[in-house]
Amino acid sequence: MTGPPPREEPDRPPFLPPEPDPAGPWGPGPDHGRVAPREPRRPDPLAVAVGNASLLGAGYLILGRRGLFWAAAVVTVSLLWLTYATAETWCELLVVLWWATAVGHGWWLARRHPAAGPRRGQRLLALALTVPVLAAAGWVRFDAHGLEDDVAGARADGDCGAAVAAQDGVAFRHRLVAGPLAARGDAVVEACERLDTAGGYLAGGLTGDLDSLETGFRRLGAVLGEAGNERTVRAALDRFLVRLPTDDGCLTVTVADWLRERAPGPGDLTGPASAAAARVAPQALMDCADDFMFTEDWPGARERYQRLLDEYPDDIRADAARKGVGKAGLAIELDRITELVAATDSMGSGYCRKPAKYSRAPAYRKGRTSAVFVGDTEYTDKLPEEWRTDTAHASLVVCTGEAKAGDVVETCQYEDHDGNIGSVRFNKLAVRVKGYALRTGKLVVDRTVQLGGESCPGVLRYFDALPSRMAVTPSDGDVRAAFGPVVGR
Numbered sequence: 506m507t508g509p510p511p512r513e514e515p516d517r518p519p520f521l522p523p524e525p526d527p528a529g530p531w532g533p534g535p536d537h538g539r540v541a542p543r544e545p546r547r548p549d550p551l552a553v554a555v556g557n558a559s560l561l562g563a564g565y566l567i568l569g570r571r572g573l574f575w576a577a578a579v580v581t582v583s584l585l586w587l588t589y590a591t592a593e594t595w596c597e598l599l600v601v602l603w604w605a606t607a608v609g610h611g612w613w614l615a616r617r618h619p620a621a622g623p624r625r626g627q628r629l630l631a632l633a634l635t636v637p638v639l640a641a642a643g644w645v646r647f648d649a650h651g652l653e654d655d656v657a658g659a660r661a662d663g664d665c666g667a668a669v670a671a672q673d674g675v676a677f678r679h680r681l682v683a684g685p686l687a688a689r690g691d692a693v694v695e696a697c698e699r700l701d702t703a704g705g706y707l708a709g710g711l712t713g714d715l716d717s718l719e720t721g722f723r724r725l726g727a728v729l730g731e732a733g734n735e736r737t738v739r740a741a742l743d744r745f746l747v748r749l750p751t752d753d754g755c756l757t758v759t760v761a762d763w764l765r766e767r768a769p770g771p772g773d774l775t776g777p778a779s780a781a782a783a784r785v786a787p788q789a790l791m792d793c794a795d796d797f798m799f800t801e802d803w804p805g806a807r808e809r810y811q812r813l814l815d816e817y818p819d820d821i822r823a824d825a826a827r828k829g830v831g832k833a834g835l836a837i838e839l840d841r842i843t844e845l846v847a848a849t850d851s852m853g854s855g856y857c858r859k860p861a862k863y864s865r866a867p868a869y870r871k872g873r874t875s876a877v878f879v880g881d882t883e884y885t886d887k888l889p890e891e892w893r894t895d896t897a898h899a900s901l902v903v904c905t906g907e908a909k910a911g912d913v914v915e916t917c918q919y920e921d922h923d924g925n926i927g928s929v930r931f932n933k934l935a936v937r938v939k940g941y942a943l944r945t946g947k948l949v950v951d952r953t954v955q956l957g958g959e960s961c962p963g964v965l966r967y968f969d970a971l972p973s974r975m976a977v978t979p980s981d982g983d984v985r986a987a988f989g990p991v992v993g994r
Contacts, residue, residue: 550615552627557611559635560604564611567627568618577607589681592688642682649675649683656690660733663740665697699728700741707745713756715763721745722778726770735773742774746781754792758809761786787813787820794829803840807833838863842896842943849879849904852937857904862946867900869942869949872993876901876940884908884936884956887984892992896943903950903991904939911935911953914977917961921971930974931960938991956987 548568556564562577584603588596652674659667672690680687703724710718729738750757761782768778794809810829813822820826842856842863849855857880867875875894878885885905896902911933920926933955940950958977965975979987985994 547624548615548618549624549627550612552624552631553615554608554612555628555635556631557607558604559631559638560600560607561634561638562607563631563634564607564615567631568611568614570614585681588684592680592684592691594685597685645678645682646686649679649686652679653686653690656693660693660737663736665700665737665740668693668737669697693733696728696731696734697737699724700737703728704741704744707741708748710760710763711745711748711751711756713759715759715767718760718763719767719769722768722770722774725774729771729773739773739777742777746777749781750785750789750792754789754794754796755809757785757789758793761789787817787822790817791822791826791829794826794833798829798833798836801836803833803836807837835863835865839865839897842902846877846879846896846902850881852880852904852906852939855879856902856941857939860902860941860946860948863896863943866943867898868944869900874900874992876903876992877943878903878905880905881907881936884934884979884984885988887981888988889985892988892994899943901949901992902941902943903988904941906937908934908936908956908976910974910976911955914957914960919965919971925971927971927973929961929965929972931977932974933957934976934979936987938988940991950991952991954987954991956983958983 553564553567556562556567557577558564560577560581562574562581565571565573565577580603584596584600588600652671655671655674656668659665659671668690672694675687675690703721706717706721706724710721725738725742728734749760751760764778765782765786768775790809790813794806794813797803797806797809807830810826810833813820813826814830817823838861841861845856845859845861847855849857851857875898876892877896877899878888878893879902882905885903912935914931914933916928916930918926919929935953935955937953938950939948941947942949956977956979958979960977962978965971967975977983988994
């Protein structure tokens with residue numbers, strides 16, 4: 506048995522020391538640990554312009570110009586706030602000019618960059634920012650135009666309520682993005698509010714306050730002077746005119762007279778007002794006259810009835826007005842007669858001094874008649890009641906004067922206080938009588954009646970000396986006998 510062969514050692518190369526590095530030993534250097542600068546952006550001019558079209562300054566961010574981004578944001582916010590605050594078209598033009606400037610400036614800056622060129626990512630980012638902004642602004646303006654159309658349509662229809670309701674839909678976004686459109690609606694609402702105020706004054710005029718009525722018309726005229734308010738003003742005027750007539754005929758006459766004669770303003774106001782006055786005046790005059798008749802204001806009633814006949818002779822109420830004039834005239838005559846009769850206490854006063862007629866009195870005819878006795882009524886008060894009547898039914902007014910000595914009846918002898926005998930003549934009582942036919946006021950009776958009576962009494966009562974003449978003492982029968990022929994009794 507043999508063992509393993511002997512192990513042979515390999516040949517090793519001789520040890521050689523390393524050769525020195527010609528660049529010298531390695532060290533970290535002064536920039537060790539610093540982040541390498543980013544590669545400069547290579548902008549896409551179209552993406553920058555589109556980004557700035559958002560008015561958010563996004564294009565400047567794509568360029569890496571943060572300072573311009575913040576400056577653009579400040580300008581945009583300032584212009585939008587100015588548009589919101591003033592709601593003027595020139596502010597919107599400034600916004601458009603600023604938009605065009607930002608787009609052009611961004612394009613110009615990007616084009617100057619040495620590495621400018623198309624960049625898909627930048628374009629997508631710019632579109633993602635700008636399209637929603639412009640779409641939102643466009644939708645808000647479209648909505649604002651719709652609201653403005655609704656307000657304008659309601660205004661054209663004269664419907665202030667619908668115009669105000671439509672304008673209530675205007676929100677902050679509309680005023681920010683479409684301020685002038687919102688402002689036009691505000692102007693319509695403001696005009697409607699002024700019309701409401703004018704309507705309040707007009708309503709006050711229906712209570713008889715003509716100053717309030719004039720104020721209302723002047724305010725309507727002021728709103729009418731602004732273009733586009735013709736229909737709303739007419740609607741406000743119609744709302745007032747449709748409330749005529751009022752429940753008070755005389756108040757309606759007053760308002761109608763004012764509308765026809767004194768209403769201020771252009772023809773668009775005074776024309777419909779005059780037409781409404783002509784529409785309600787005839788019935789109002791009739792109602793007012795009837796009210797005066799009810800309260801026994803006869804002159805007022807006759808004046809209204811006569812106005813109706815003078816101003817509207819062909820009106821269907823003309824016949825009734827003629828009858829009213831007659832009735833009121835009769836009532837005026839009767840009142841006048843009653844006043845004159847009450848004021849008569851002698852032949853020279855009241856009715857006896859200034860006789861008047863009562864056209865509705867019964868015709869005077871010789872013979873039995875009913876009369877009113879006035880003047881000195883010492884003896885006529887003794888006449889029977891059936892001979893008398895009131896002024897509304899009498900045909901004759903009898904004026905009686907003071908009784909005087911009439912014809913001598915007889916002479917009698919009497920002994921005075923001293924025992925001397927003397928003669929005393931007894932006379933009838935002579936009373937001047939004038940009778941006036943009440944229907945015509947003309948004198949139909951003019952005579953002196955003499956009243957007989959008891960004479961030469963057994964005992965003569967007197968004072969001081971024995972009188973030489975005394976009047977008879979008439980009985981009621983003597984009075985009736987004297988005055989009977991005057992009234993046909």
